[in-house]
Amino acid sequence: xxxxxxxxxxxxxxxxxxxxxxxxxxxxxxxxxxxxxxNEGETVGLVGESGCGKTTIGMVLLRLYxxxxxxxxxxxxxxxxxxxxxxxxxxxxxxxxxxxxNTMLKKFGSKDAVLNALEGVDxxxxxxxxxxxxxxxxxxxxxxxxxxxxKRRQFRKxxxxxxxxxxxxxxxxxxxxSIVGEGPAVHKLVKGEKELIDRVRSVLxxxxxxxxxxxxxxxxxxxxxxxxxxxxxxxxxxxxLVIADEAVSAxxxxxxxxxxxxxxxxQHEHKLTYLFISHDLAVIKYVSxxxxxxxxxxxxxxxxxxxxxxxxxxxxxxxxxxxIPIPNPNIKKERIILKGDVPSPVNPPSGCRFHTRCYMAQExxxxxxxxxxxxxxxHWVACHFAK
Amino acid sequence: MEKSPxxxxxxxxxxxxxxxxxxxxxxxxxxxxYQGETLGIVGESGCGKSVTALSxxxxxxxxxxxxxxxxLLDAVDLTKIDEQEMRKIRGKDIAIIxxxxxxxxxxxxxxGEQIVEAIMLHQKVDEKAARVMAIDLLxxxxxxxxxxxxxxxxxxxxxxxxxxxxxxxxxxxxxxVLIADEPTTALDVTIQAQIMELMKELQREYGMAIMxxxxxxxxxxxxxxxxxVMYAGKVVEYADVKTLFNDPKHPYTWGLLHAIPRLDIExxxxxxxxxxxxxxxxxxxxxxxxxxxxxxxxxCTREEPELIKVGENHTVRCFFWQKVDxxxxxxxxxxx
Ligand SMILES: Nc1ncnc2c1ncn2[C@@H]1O[C@H](COP(=O)(O)OP(=O)(O)OP(=O)(O)O)[C@@H](O)[C@H]1O
Ligand SMILES: Nc1ncnc2c1ncn2[C@@H]1O[C@H](COP(=O)(O)OP(=O)(O)O)[C@@H](O)[C@H]1O
Ligand code: SF4
Ligand code: SF4
Ligand SMILES: [Mg+2]
Ligand SMILES: [Mg+2]
Numbered sequence: 001x002x003x004x005x006x007x008x009x010x011x012x013x014x015x016x017x018x019x020x021x022x023x024x025x026x027x028x029x030x031x032x033x034x035x036x037x038x039n040e041g042e043t044v045g046l047v048g049e050s051g052c053g054k055t056t057i058g059m060v061l062l063r064l065y066x067x068x069x070x071x072x073x074x075x076x077x078x079x080x081x082x083x084x085x086x087x088x089x090x091x092x093x094x095x096x097x098x099x100x101x102n103t104m105l106k107k108f109g110s111k112d113a114v115l116n117a118l119e120g121v122d123x124x125x126x127x128x129x130x131x132x133x134x135x136x137x138x139x140x141x142x143x144x145x146x147x148x149x150x151k152r153r154q155f156r157k158x159x160x161x162x163x164x165x166x167x168x169x170x171x172x173x174x175x176x177x178s179i180v181g182e183g184p185a186v187h188k189l190v191k192g193e194k195e196l197i198d199r200v201r202s203v204l205x206x207x208x209x210x211x212x213x214x215x216x217x218x219x220x221x222x223x224x225x226x227x228x229x230x231x232x233x234x235x236x237x238x239x240x241l242v243i244a245d246e247a248v249s250a251x252x253x254x255x256x257x258x259x260x261x262x263x264x265x266x267q268h269e270h271k272l273t274y275l276f277i278s279h280d281l282a283v284i285k286y287v288s289x290x291x292x293x294x295x296x297x298x299x300x301x302x303x304x305x306x307x308x309x310x311x312x313x314x315x316x317x318x319x320x321x322x323x324i325p326i327p328n329p330n331i332k333k334e335r336i337i338l339k340g341d342v343p344s345p346v347n348p349p350s351g352c353r354f355h356t357r358c359y360m361a362q363e364x365x366x367x368x369x370x371x372x373x374x375x376x377x378x379h380w381v382a383c384h385f386a387k
Numbered sequence: 388m389e390k391s392p393x394x395x396x397x398x399x400x401x402x403x404x405x406x407x408x409x410x411x412x413x414x415x416x417x418x419x420x421y422q423g424e425t426l427g428i429v430g431e432s433g434c435g436k437s438v439t440a441l442s443x444x445x446x447x448x449x450x451x452x453x454x455x456x457x458x459l460l461d462a463v464d465l466t467k468i469d470e471q472e473m474r475k476i477r478g479k480d481i482a483i484i485x486x487x488x489x490x491x492x493x494x495x496x497x498x499g500e501q502i503v504e505a506i507m508l509h510q511k512v513d514e515k516a517a518r519v520m521a522i523d524l525l526x527x528x529x530x531x532x533x534x535x536x537x538x539x540x541x542x543x544x545x546x547x548x549x550x551x552x553x554x555x556x557x558x559x560x561x562x563x564v565l566i567a568d569e570p571t572t573a574l575d576v577t578i579q580a581q582i583m584e585l586m587k588e589l590q591r592e593y594g595m596a597i598m599x600x601x602x603x604x605x606x607x608x609x610x611x612x613x614x615x616v617m618y619a620g621k622v623v624e625y626a627d628v629k630t631l632f633n634d635p636k637h638p639y640t641w642g643l644l645h646a647i648p649r650l651d652i653e654x655x656x657x658x659x660x661x662x663x664x665x666x667x668x669x670x671x672x673x674x675x676x677x678x679x680x681x682x683x684x685x686x687c688t689r690e691e692p693e694l695i696k697v698g699e700n701h702t703v704r705c706f707f708w709q710k711v712d713x714x715x716x717x718x719x720x721x722x723x
Contacts, residue, residue: 049575222663252431253602254660254679257646261657279575286648286657309650323580325605326651327644329628333609337584338577340531341545357577 003073004241004273005038005061006120010070012053012060016346029345030056032297034070035372038241043267043274045288045305047281047320049342052294054277058245061275062161071096074158074241076121081144082152090141097125098137157187160234164246166226170218176229177214180204183237203232206269207262224255228262235266245277260287281324285309290378293317296353297345299372303379313381315360352384360385392419392459393596394443394481394564399456401435401442410667412438412451414620417694418613420564423590425597427611427628429604431664435620436600440566444483445473460564479509482557486569488549492541498525498552499537502559509560524555529585547578554585561593568600583610604647608632613700616640619665619675622694626701636697636708638680641715674705682710 012031015024031053038044046054059065061072063083072080078096081089100122104114111130118126125144133139163169170179181200183189190196201211207228218226227247234242244263248256264287267274278284284291291308293301293316301314312318319336326333338357343349349356355365362384370382396418403410413435420426428436441447443458445465458465460480465473485491493501502521503514512520518537525533528551541549550570557565567586571579583606590597599610607614607628614631616624616639624637635641645658662679665671671678677687686706694702705711 049577224663252664253604253643254431254646255663257648257657258659258661260648261659280648281576282648282650285650286654319577321650323576324650325583325603325609327604327608327632327647327649328651329608329632331651335580335584337580341547341578342575 002040003037004040004075005275006071006073007037007057007061008035008071008073010034010057010060010072011068012056012065013068026346029297029348031060032345032348034294034297034299036292036299036302038273038275040240040273041267041271042289043276043287045284045291046275046277046294047279047284047291048294049279049320051296051342051345053297053345054279054294055245058161058243058275058277061243062159063155073121074155076124077151078121078125078144079151079155082148082155086145089145093141093144094137097122097129098140101126101129153187157183157189157237158240159243160237160239160241161243161245162227162230162234162247164249166223166230166250169230170226170233172218175215175217176200176204179218179229180214180232180236183233187237189237199236203236204229206235206266207232208258222255224251224258227251227255227259231259231263231266235270238270239272241273241275243275243277246279247276248283249278249280256283263287281320293320296343296348298353299380299382300354301379301381307376307379311379313375313379313386314354314383315358316354319357319359352382390421393422393461394420394598395457395459396439396443397457397459399439399442399458400454401438401447401451402454403450404452405450408668411620411670412667413442416456416615416617416620416622418615418622418625420596420598421612422563422596423594424612425590425599425610427607427614428598428600428617429602429607429614430617431602433664433667434617436617437568439617440483440568440598440600443566444477444481445470446477475509478505478557478562479560480562481564481566482560482562483566483568484550484553484557484570486572488541488546488553491553492549492556494541497538497540498544502537502552502556505556506559520559521555524559525552527589528552528555528558529581530555546574547581550574550578550582551585554582554589558589558593562595564596564598565590566598566600569602570599571606572601572603579606586610604632604643616643619670620667621675621704622702623676623704624702625694626698630698630701634701636701636703636711637705638682638708638711639676641711642679682707682714 010031011033013027013029016026016028017023018025048054060067071078081092084092101114108114108117115123115126128143129135129140133143177200180203181196184199185196190199200214204211204214209225209228248259251259266272276287285305288305290304292299295316301317312321319338322334322336340357343356351366351368352370355361364384370384372380372382374380375386396416399413399416401413403412416439418426430436442453453466499521502524503517506517506520522533522537525537530536530548530551544552571582601607611628613627615622618639624640635644642658642660646660648657660679665675673689674687674692677683684707692704692706694704697703697708
């Protein structure tokens with residue numbers, strides 16, 4: 001298994017401005033140092049309560065928001081600088097790679113020793129830096145920035161999103177053919193009108209909508225059908241990674257199961273990788289191979305689905321699981337009722353961010369931030385007392 | 388001993404007369420609500436849950452009319468009394484909390500002003516006494532520092548706290564019946580757990596009846612004593628909670644139970660209820676569920692089934708409910 005997506009230390013702060021001069025008075029720490037990987041062909045579920053930063057992660061991955069810091073690596077290419085203005089991109093490349101390589105060179109003494117110590121994207125770029133451009137900063141930046149338009153295009157083709165709201169995410173003035181066909185036309189995946197129509201018909205039929213409907217407008221469809229069209233639009237580009245942000249949350253129960261089944265079928269047929277974002281742990285459990293649990297801008301636990309459900313380690317994960325009502329009156333469940341509200345991401349609590357609501361908190365929890373630790377293979381948790 | 392219900396809804400029909408035609412939002416709904424018990428009303432969006440609640444309180448907009456049926460509160464038919472008498476009942480005997488407390492709370496008045504007004508409307512107390520009562524109520528529903536919070540505006544509270552304030556207001560006159568229309572749908576699950584726990588505590592203390600309206604079968608299973616399942620404006624199944632979940636007889640109920648992702652069982656595949664929720668302006672003929680029903684026969688397209696008694700306190704609106712029993716035997720393994 002190889003990682004199609006690797007996110008390292010991702011941070012996204014939003015400024016809060018006030019006063020006549022709109023000065024920045026504080027920052028919303030929406031995503032505050034998040035790292036994870038998504039392997040090819042798997043579904044990773046991202047779960048957590050409102051405002052914990054799920055959508056922000058999705059938007060930053062798509063570069064609809066610029067990250068504040070961190071790296072977003074896709075298929076061993078650093079895509080972080082793809083959408084930055086040239087000067088910013090150069091300064092990013094210098095800070096992230098050139099400075100690192102030169103520091104390492106001083107420490108290790110030889111290029112080969114540096115290359116040996118590196119792996120993945122770092123090694124790949126170090127080879128370019130030391131061997132291809134002879135340690136020239138300018139040439140190195142130019143090399144990474146060469147073909148940037150093509151890189152952007154590839155990125156826009158390979159990473160797609162399906163949004164929550166099937167009503168507002170489709171342009172009401174466009175026919176379905178234009179909505180679904182826009183991507184393939186822009187990316188020149190089809191030649192001429194005939195190929196375009198064939199392409200649109202085939203993706204629509206993939207999602208269970210008759211190709212004959214391609215000349216209709218979004219308002220002529222039900223919520224579930226619109227969500228199918230949203231999925232068709234994402235699939236039309238044959239993407240590698242699909243981010244589904246609450247893609248089934250707004251749907252009625254009976255329609256939701258249709259869409260979930262559809263997304264699973266399409267994953268098999270098209271070898272898709274999903275980052276499936278939802279606040280609904282039952283949906284996440286059903287669709288995911290691995291699960292990431294977030295609280296207030298940070299990951300608190302991540303594990304394979306079975307490990308997470310058999311043995312939840314973080315007190316927040318346990319509370320979340322116990323809070324979900326079970327549609328079975330024969331089961332009487334032990335419930336952990338958390339006190340208080342979710343704190344504000346503007347002033348997150350010191351130490352462990354969960355300590356204000358945690359039923360296991362000790363003195364250390366408000367002072368020291370717990371680091372991610374791997375308790376059993378693949379099962380990571382950030383709590384001082386997890387074992 | 389047979390208990391008698393506090394609130395009885397009998398053959399309720401509420402239609403909206405719109406430019407596009409008549410919307411039969413509620414088209415034959417019957418149920419009883421008992422003191423100290425919770426009646427769950429479950430169904431997908433647009434099936435008529437909220438309109439049922441609004442009809443009971445007679446707070447429909449001008450296009451909506453109760454065209455048939457009775458709403459009996461202690462043997463008084465609320466559909467027959469005049470508006471002035473109805474006003475005395477609202478808030479005092481029957482109170483309601485909504486999904487989005489921001490809509491129900493007035494943004495230009497403080498939380499305290501609104502609760503004080505509600506108290507003074509129905510009880511003979513002065514403003515000072517009402518304020519003391521309001522602070523007590525806010526404390527009771529778990530709002531920290533109620534002496535401070537009482538002077539804040541709704542937008543200064545979190546979603547969970549606003550819902551608590553709504554509950555405080557609804558409880559201010561110790562109603563006999565509390566209608567909770569999707570009370571936690573807008574909230575996070577950990578906050579939902581707090582609110583549901585609070586409602587149960589208050590029910591134990593005040594002995595009020597609760598009508599819990601939701602689309603969440605999990606909330607129903609954990610909180611309701613009896614359950615009404617609605618589809619397209621009609622009750623399609625009515626049973627006590629255990630019977631409904633262990634032995635559903637209506638194809639729609641059965642389908643819903645297998646269509647939801649669940650934490651308590653392993654599922655290889657979710658059941659697909661084919662098709663879509665019908666448009667209320669163009670309801671299908673016969674049984675309204677027939678275009679989506681895998682058990683339908685020719686008769687279902689022509690004739691509408693009545694509610695049939697299939698057990699003690701268990702009624703079903705389906706001609707062929709025995710088929711669900713057979714399917715249960717056959718299919719259980721497939722989805723569980
Ligand atoms: N454009 C923005 N400007 C300022 N703050 C923002 C912006 N977008 C998001 N935020 C804040 O960042 C935090 C994380 O928001 P985000 O939308 O990622 O949450 P989420 O986990 O998707 O929540 P939900 O489950 O409600 O969708 C929140 O506090 C939110 O208010
Ligand atoms: N004020 C109104 N005017 C016209 N139609 C309405 C009005 N309120 C509700 N309806 C319609 O009545 C039906 C039932 O609605 P409602 O009771 O709100 O559903 P839910 O079960 O989701 O609460 C829906 O088709 C809805 O569109
Ligand atoms: S570190 Fe402390 S406060 Fe944080 S989850 Fe663990 S026990 Fe709770
Ligand atoms: S009456 Fe017919 S169509 Fe309606 S639920 Fe029963 S079997 Fe299905
Ligand atoms: Mg979101
Ligand atoms: Mg409603």
